[in-house]
Amino acid sequence: MTAPREPRPDLDALATEAYRPELAGIDRLPTLELATLMNAEDATVPAAVAACLPQLAAAIDAAAPRMADGGRLVYAGAGTAGRLGVLDASECPPTFNTAPGTVVGLVAGGPSALVTAVEGAEDDAGLAAADLDELGLTPADTVVGVSASGRTPYAIGAVEHARRLGALTIGLAGNAGSPLGAAAEHRIEVVTGPEVITGSTRLKAGTAQKLVLNMISTITMIRLGKTYGNLMVDVRASNAKLHARARRIVALATGAAQADVEAALTATGGEVKPAILTLLTPVDANEAARLLTDAGGHLRTALARTASAGPQPAP
Template sequence: MLRTDVPPLTAEDLGRLATEQHRPDRADIDLLPTAELVRLMTRDDAQVPEAVHAASEDIARAVDVAAARLAAGGRLVYMGAGTAGRIGVLDASECVPTFNTAPGQVVGLIAGGPEAITLPVEGAEDDEGMAVEHLRAIRLTAQDVVCGIAASGRTPYAVAGVRHARRAGAATIGVSCSPDSPLGRNADIAIEVAVGPEFITGSTRLKAGTAQKLVVNALSTATMIRLGKTYGNLMVDLRASNDKLRKRSQRIVALATGAEMRDVVAALDACDDEVKTAIHVLLAGTTAEQARSALNDHGGSMRGALGAHAPAAP
């Protein structure tokens, strides 16, 4: 079995972790009026964005690495257990409709497999061998980026996955809420967000979970922006798979081009609902085929494909 530098955990060790600290000032929360209980909890939550902001430079480093790897044909692979694993699976699944990523370009792996998305799987987070099996099953390559997520920074599944990926030549990222963690030490880039003790002792689905979600939001979104998946702040690569998204596509094309809605609808119809293609047709006066060719020549970049036709950022 793959060995990591995660030593056996004792109750005393657990109590030393930043995410497991007990707060005596919250010992009476079950006696508080509901309004006061919620006020204290939301005040705690308000600290999370600033803690994530403090890790901006590390997140930016991770974005640049991920964008370069994905541009070369690699994948972004999230790995985690429990809440952390579910956050990775969620972010991976949302990249398809939001950015029209290719199937399997962003992957979410969770300890225990798909069943663990909705139900706990006993002992899965401690299974280092499972992490390696999961990476082998997706045929990990040196072009890929593996992002381990663990609030404590010491979940064996996440640490083992990152260590195996690094040995295979993949770029590695560790997202945790504990300083100098085994996950961070095993990763090329450590993103450690100090959110402090939880409102309920050890319940890392709270502040730590929120911090991890904000980090992966920034990681995947900024990576997709670098890959030309947006035009300004418009989701020009979204996949219109339902009526709401079709209406959103129309609004995006209208915002990007300033065209009348009847012209927007006509352009989208002529372009098989491809937002980027419709924008190019309206701004550059091309056919749908010419627009697709221009986009393909510029790696899908809206600005590159428009060239001299590109207006100011929408």
């Protein structure tokens, strides 16, 4: 399915594409000087993100209740923007024990576009609609269109189609007054300015996108009870490193001896939250699982509801 290509604004009008004549000789710089220059440019990104925090917080506050009710978080973008969305989505299951398909990354051109450019895919707004239809998008879902320029048809098409279906929409762009921002209910425009290499938005613009996507997924998961304080209590112990992390998290949350931590994790099948509950209260693994289900997975809520629970250390 190929939608007609719409004319795009002149590149000269985009801050992300601006040319910096003072950097015309960077290919002649010593490597250390060039690295220092790039590092200084990268240091400006957090401030650009900080300027958008109110808009970011509002978007997260709108998305989290939908996810609590079973909705999904869907990122849609092309090129670097799409790949960053896929990266963020892929890290949610091991970090927060989310079910497959809860956080989804769509990249224009499909999975092959993760490693190879798919010509014309980013210009196809209809392709984005088809990709969302294949997911069976519902009004409970949230779609985040991601585009450095803020004018990529695939990202705009995803947001427009999602909005027609009643889903929550967020537009993450690297230029102010972007068409993507205008198409979405929530506009997050992080203006990082011209790149060291003209138009190479995998640099500062991409870094800003990564920071914002980190916050969208992480803060949403905190709101869903995926953490206890700053501990990843929903971590999925799928390898040796994560098994060690699970043991450490239980120990930090409870102050229990390693032998008791091991026994609790064994009894709960390696699940961290019920293990903590059994160590902080007199309930067994089965009762801990029931209490957590009743509390919607929020460990702090389950602890508060356990009348016999003693003082709870706050991580």
